[in-house]
Amino acid sequence: MSDISQDFRRELIKLGIISHREHESLWSIAKRCAVTTGVPMGGGGAAMMASAGTVMVPGVGAVPGAVAGFLAGLAAGTAMCTAANVAYRNELRKLAGN
Numbered sequence: 001m002s003d004i005s006q007d008f009r010r011e012l013i014k015l016g017i018i019s020h021r022e023h024e025s026l027w028s029i030a031k032r033c034a035v036t037t038g039v040p041m042g043g044g045g046a047a048m049m050a051s052a053g054t055v056m057v058p059g060v061g062a063v064p065g066a067v068a069g070f071l072a073g074l075a076a077g078t079a080m081c082t083a084a085n086v087a088y089r090n091e092l093r094k095l096a097g098n
Contacts, residue, residue, distance in 0.1 A: 026086065033081030038074040045073025 049055070049069025054062040 026082070029085045030078060030082045033085065034074065034078040037081035038076075038078035041077030042070040042072075042074035045069035045071075045076075 046066040046069045049065035049072075052065025052069070055065050055068040057063050057068060
């Protein structure tokens with residue numbers, strides 16, 4: 001792994017893709033992923049669904065399309081980042097050099 005620069009590793013840690021802490025709970029990973037990945041994907045989902053009008057959500061009722069798009073993006077982005085962090089934790093630590 002010598003071909004990966006130290007600057008690249010620092011950027012990954014700064015973005016929250018890799019955590020350098022050894023004892024990180026699943027809850028703290030999910031919170032960090034919601035901010036670093038979920039919110040940006042939620043914004044994209046809100047922009048895509050803004051013109052959808054209202055959307056029927058089972059158990060909730062009619063919700064504006066932008067809200068439904070944001071929540072879908074937030075959930076998908078958070079789940080994607082959390083799953084990657086948990087599933088590849090050891091490899092990510094090696095990549096970060098920890």
